Amino acid sequence: MKNLVIDTGILKKMYYYLVKIRRFEEKIIELYPQQEMRCPVHLYIGQEAIAVGFCANLKKEDYVFSNHRNHGHLIAKGVDLKPMFAELYGKITGCSKGKGGSMHMVFPERSIMGTSSIVGGGIPIAVGTALASKMNRDERVVVVFFGDGAVDEGVFYESLNFASLKKLPIVFVCENNFYATNSPQENRQVNPDIYKIADFFLMPGVCVDGNDVLEIYKIAKEFIDRAKHGSGPSLIEARTYRWKTHVGPETDIEKGFRDEKEVAEWVNKCPLKKFEEHVLRNNLLEKKDLQEVGKKIEKEVQEALDFALTSRYPEEEDLYKDVY
Amino acid sequence: MKNLVIDTGILKKMYYYLVKIRRFEEKIIELYPQQEMRCPVHLYIGQEAIAVGFCANLKKEDYVFSNHRNHGHLIAKGVDLKPMFAELYGKITGCSKGKGGSMHMVFPERSIMGTSSIVGGGIPIAVGTALASKMNRDERVVVVFFGDGAVDEGVFYESLNFASLKKLPIVFVCENNFYATNSPQENRQVNPDIYKIADFFLMPGVCVDGNDVLEIYKIAKEFIDRAKHGSGPSLIEARTYRWKTHVGPETDIEKGFRDEKEVAEWVNKCPLKKFEEHVLRNNLLEKKDLQEVGKKIEKEVQEALDFALTSRYPEEEDLYKDVY
Amino acid sequence: MSWDRVPVDLSGIRVLTQKDEFKGERVISYREAIREALSSALGRDTRVFIFGEGVDDPGGVFGTTLNLHKEFGQERVFDTPICENALTGIAIGASLAGLRPILVQMRTDFMLLSMDQLMNHAAKWKYMFGGKVSVPMVVRTIIGGGWGSAAQHSQPLQGLFTHIPGLKVVMPSTAYDAKGLLLSSIHNESPVVFVEHRWLYDHKDIVPPEPYFIPLGKGSLRREGKDLTLIADSFMVILAMAAARVLEKEGIDIELIDLRTIKPLDYDLILNSVKKTGRAVILDFGYKFCGISSEVSSFLMENAFEHLETSVLRVALPDVPTPASPILEKAYYSGEEQIITEVKRVLK
Amino acid sequence: MSWDRVPVDLSGIRVLTQKDEFKGERVISYREAIREALSSALGRDTRVFIFGEGVDDPGGVFGTTLNLHKEFGQERVFDTPICENALTGIAIGASLAGLRPILVQMRTDFMLLSMDQLMNHAAKWKYMFGGKVSVPMVVRTIIGGGWGSAAQHSQPLQGLFTHIPGLKVVMPSTAYDAKGLLLSSIHNESPVVFVEHRWLYDHKDIVPPEPYFIPLGKGSLRREGKDLTLIADSFMVILAMAAARVLEKEGIDIELIDLRTIKPLDYDLILNSVKKTGRAVILDFGYKFCGISSEVSSFLMENAFEHLETSVLRVALPDVPTPASPILEKAYYSGEEQIITEVKRVLK
Numbered sequence A, B: 001m002k003n004l005v006i007d008t009g010i011l012k013k014m015y016y017y018l019v020k021i022r023r024f025e026e027k028i029i030e031l032y033p034q035q036e037m038r039c040p041v042h043l044y045i046g047q048e049a050i051a052v053g054f055c056a057n058l059k060k061e062d063y064v065f066s067n068h069r070n071h072g073h074l075i076a077k078g079v080d081l082k083p084m085f086a087e088l089y090g091k092i093t094g095c096s097k098g099k100g101g102s103m104h105m106v107f108p109e110r111s112i113m114g115t116s117s118i119v120g121g122g123i124p125i126a127v128g129t130a131l132a133s134k135m136n137r138d139e140r141v142v143v144v145f146f147g148d149g150a151v152d153e154g155v156f157y158e159s160l161n162f163a164s165l166k167k168l169p170i171v172f173v174c175e176n177n178f179y180a181t182n183s184p185q186e187n188r189q190v191n192p193d194i195y196k197i198a199d200f201f202l203m204p205g206v207c208v209d210g211n212d213v214l215e216i217y218k219i220a221k222e223f224i225d226r227a228k229h230g231s232g233p234s235l236i237e238a239r240t241y242r243w244k245t246h247v248g249p250e251t252d253i254e255k256g257f258r259d260e261k262e263v264a265e266w267v268n269k270c271p272l273k274k275f276e277e278h279v280l281r282n283n284l285l286e287k288k289d290l291q292e293v294g295k296k297i298e299k300e301v302q303e304a305l306d307f308a309l310t311s312r313y314p315e316e317e318d319l320y321k322d323v324y
Numbered sequence C, D: 001m002s003w004d005r006v007p008v009d010l011s012g013i014r015v016l017t018q019k020d021e022f023k024g025e026r027v028i029s030y031r032e033a034i035r036e037a038l039s040s041a042l043g044r045d046t047r048v049f050i051f052g053e054g055v056d057d058p059g060g061v062f063g064t065t066l067n068l069h070k071e072f073g074q075e076r077v078f079d080t081p082i083c084e085n086a087l088t089g090i091a092i093g094a095s096l097a098g099l100r101p102i103l104v105q106m107r108t109d110f111m112l113l114s115m116d117q118l119m120n121h122a123a124k125w126k127y128m129f130g131g132k133v134s135v136p137m138v139v140r141t142i143i144g145g146g147w148g149s150a151a152q153h154s155q156p157l158q159g160l161f162t163h164i165p166g167l168k169v170v171m172p173s174t175a176y177d178a179k180g181l182l183l184s185s186i187h188n189e190s191p192v193v194f195v196e197h198r199w200l201y202d203h204k205d206i207v208p209p210e211p212y213f214i215p216l217g218k219g220s221l222r223r224e225g226k227d228l229t230l231i232a233d234s235f236m237v238i239l240a241m242a243a244a245r246v247l248e249k250e251g252i253d254i255e256l257i258d259l260r261t262i263k264p265l266d267y268d269l270i271l272n273s274v275k276k277t278g279r280a281v282i283l284d285f286g287y288k289f290c291g292i293s294s295e296v297s298s299f300l301m302e303n304a305f306e307h308l309e310t311s312v313l314r315v316a317l318p319d320v321p322t323p324a325s326p327i328l329e330k331a332y333y334s335g336e337e338q339i340i341t342e343v344k345r346v347l348k
């Protein structure tokens, strides 16, 4: 696996998504102070490699589940920016018709069946889709992303047990960014090595550099294939770092919540930079390729934003629709 | 530890409790068909060694928590049979004044602070008392007994994590009798070795023959001492077998719920028989000692029963008391 | 069909009042009716599956799932770990992927472990995503204590379920309804909590062998009368019918509404009846405080005040946990006498 | 003391109506009042401790626990894993061992994960054991959404808590009450769910620096009037007071009851007021269906029917999950206009 050669098309695609997530969220940071995106936003900046590395191995039919910090997973899974921006603005054209906001996005066309903002909440739901895949024998793999915080919750263990007991086609991806809101992992978990829990549930568990998209791509490939071929679930702990504050566009430095040095060290391990340096150094892609991607995305972001801004709001009577 | 010599006083005491539990429940089996104990009873027969081996290491002040199958734990912790029988008969002299029935018994004088019939429900509560012990620096150790069924529940993992994170003085004792009601362990758990979960939560975990009271006594001593000395929690899986049906005085054989051979094999490993054979063979106790215990208990059981039968019922207006 | 009217009778094993009308019809129990609905759904629709602790065991959840695993395979009827919250989430996920899960929770008390997935997730999933996805799933659960089941094994929690927008809550009182409402629940696009009552399992009723559907959200007029409306759910319907018989002898003519579905409520049926009788007593087999009886009463307060002759009263479980002792347990559960007392209070 | 009467004012930052009476008194915010109660309890009683996700973080739970860990030590004010069910059980255990735990749940929605320990255990523990043990613990929790918090981060679930026998539920609307009720909750022998409202944190009021105790189960008459009684809890009290001012100008004289504790309810206060005015509108910041407004309405139905001139109406949250979009969110929450409309409907 280590020596797997990733073809140029995939490299380009992954770079495209890395930058797309970054630019989308940078736009949020730029515009959020205007107070027109009136919902809490949990930014994924700094963690992009994980979503991208995994989703690059998935088909449209494969399910992805996520949590409150969901933008990256949706974009990497191929969701268009238009309904995402529109959702942030509370517009009727939003992917959830304005009812969900940032934390609750859906896009069935890409097998995103909805994201929960309850810590750990999406995990058993993801297992349920994996159960359906198995019952339907349709080879749709499930990837569920969650934070280190979700490992505090009992439902995480219940879900691992059930998935392994039934050998379901699911990959559990814990994005360990060492914090849940402002609580450091050591305030919450006696064992810092989350991936080790996989042992008990008799599934493979590995730890990976969450900022190295190529490494992630390879590991993801291995375990997604494994799931697809009926060998059951696995757990990947991807260690990474959130650059911004838990919620909102600021950083924790201005707020004095986190150590400046700690943040700086991780910013230096930027997953985009890491990728760019690697592909250029090894002549896998050219500078021009990268620049093109940047331009393309800039246009997409602007168009999506325009779409959102010119869309209309829901009507008051929509309040009562969609309950049942 | 293996070579620990258990003194005669303790051996006698343990035998006393082994027989006391057995006789108490045999009396229930005898009288239950009269339909005057009007509450569900979950009999502990076959599992006595576990309660006895652990509680023989505890002081009055040490807390014990239990579950729906609680008779053995209470008796081993020194609770008098009178309030227990009275509780089964729904009398006002019952340990819970008739409000709890078999599954919900309390005896603060022996640090039994109440038992829950929700699977796994008592575990975090036990952890809470252990937290108080630590905060109060009062060396009160906690032992919490639960079934293999509780390992299915997320709250079990939450509790292990918290106890280990805070290094609390608690011993988790899983009585693995291989069934939860009629569900065999393999229908519910991917890993049959429950004790192995301790690894992940960075605490010692061991498996012990749940029918060997001497073995249990020694292991219990080790881990209770450990807890008392501030070294934190541990998990003991004691493998045993329930002779009777999940609830009620019958067996699963007449009902056709379990394999007759399986039951017979385990009945043959009777914890009382095992103890008797051992102490007689090794001249640790004499036949006469054992017989005396038997007689004493017979008398106690009869007195307790008389007490219960002659006690009065609660008054109707008691229904509204004790809510707040 | 006239089951809609008066299929309830309490004389010994339940015999129908309008005997002649149903001559030659098949009579089965509430438990059998549920099993038949499940069997029919499994047989007709490959998307349906049933899971939960003990569904394949020799008891078969009071007989309601007995041997279904043999008939339809272990893959579609299976035992599970005891992890209520995950199981409920798994039902949601499976339904999002196009299946029709039926989760069985042997005692409603255990559902308190799954409130997060039920209330934060199942109830909100469709709304939160603007209707783009939905969660067609059924949680079958069983209320009704007795025999010292006590505080943690006797709770009727339907009041909680109805409080949360997005859930439908069904409470059948007869075998006929149990089958027809369960089939409708399974074929519904919303999450449904289907609340059965232990004390009804042996009750018998005419139940057609073929599948049929009783609409959710529609109550049933069980008895026509002019003096007072009893509005009841689940086992309380049985008590209400018994009380009505006794009262009839005293010249009091009771109208009886069986709510059938407690969320959404059949407001029209309630309103029309109370407009006619001007008097009502509400009977819920659930806690009184912030319960179904409160909701129906406050609905009448808001919408029928000018038609009411006097106060609407409530009969429900007292605001205390369930005790174990037989003496206390007896005092805890209302019988038909209490209904009769309240009816007379209203009529005085 | 006259805080009992009219400490609520909405003109800009809350200034008290009876200004002169309180000259020289100290005015602090609801958030500070809560912090002060906690600090006072920690200082006076070594059995008290506070725990929950984020209680020691730089935000300090909207400032209510700010730096308490520095003042009283990390052992008595500590951050926890995110495992609501276990934490609630741990609170029960600690209280059984003689401590006085205060568990903080930042959003009430998250409590749905802990319903088992709260409802199956804390609520029933004393009763189940015939009063031999009790569970003095407080769960502080925060309602009130806004800014697109949406369906899973905005739920007021007090209706659920009150449904279950054995829990007390407190909902302070002023800084003065927040302190006095929190201290009483901590020094109470029962499990108390203490429901704070985010939108009140900046509201100010006169708050004596010394500890004081407001009895649980007692409401407060915030305003005397003769035409109609508004019965409100939490933030609805603020809206009610604003509505009363507007209505006053139109010659409508409102009496306002602040429930303060919603379980147990202060039945006498409610009854006496409604007997006097003959009209009532109930305002609850919670779901309508089987909610507090239903309970109070059905109580009036049962006990005040003959004193009522007309229907009692309810203003509460609509029976739908909370939407995110600002347009829908605005439509979702009632303002004083809606209260005024309902009052006028009653008076018509």
Ligand SMILES: Cc1ncc(C[n+]2csc(CCOP(=O)(O)OP(=O)(O)O)c2C)c(N)n1
Residues within 6 Å of the ligand: A068, A069, A117, A118, A119, A146, A147, A148, A149, A150, A177, A179, A180, A181, A242, A246, D053, D082, D110, D113
């Ligand atoms: C059950 C529950 N408890 C608490 C919260 C509040 N909360 C929102 S996000 C969060 C931290 C989650 O941390 P983690 O899972 O590590 O994800 P991250 O934010 O670091 O990506 C918390 C505690 C919640 N949403 N759900």
Ligand SMILES: Cc1ncc(C[n+]2csc(CCOP(=O)(O)OP(=O)(O)O)c2C)c(N)n1
Residues within 6 Å of the ligand: B068, B069, B117, B118, B119, B120, B146, B147, B148, B149, B150, B177, B179, B180, B181, B242, B246, C053, C082, C110, C113
């Ligand atoms: C939360 C919950 N779910 C289901 C039940 C029903 N129930 C009662 S005892 C039991 C089995 C428990 O098995 P185990 O923990 O192994 O204990 P054992 O009866 O074998 O001693 C079950 C499922 C319950 N009491 N609580």
Ligand SMILES: [Mg+2]
Residues within 6 Å of the ligand: A147, A148, A149, A175, A176, A177, A178, A179, A180, A181
């Ligand atoms: Mg994190």
Ligand SMILES: [Mg+2]
Residues within 6 Å of the ligand: B147, B148, B149, B175, B176, B177, B178, B179, B180, B181
């Ligand atoms: Mg077992």
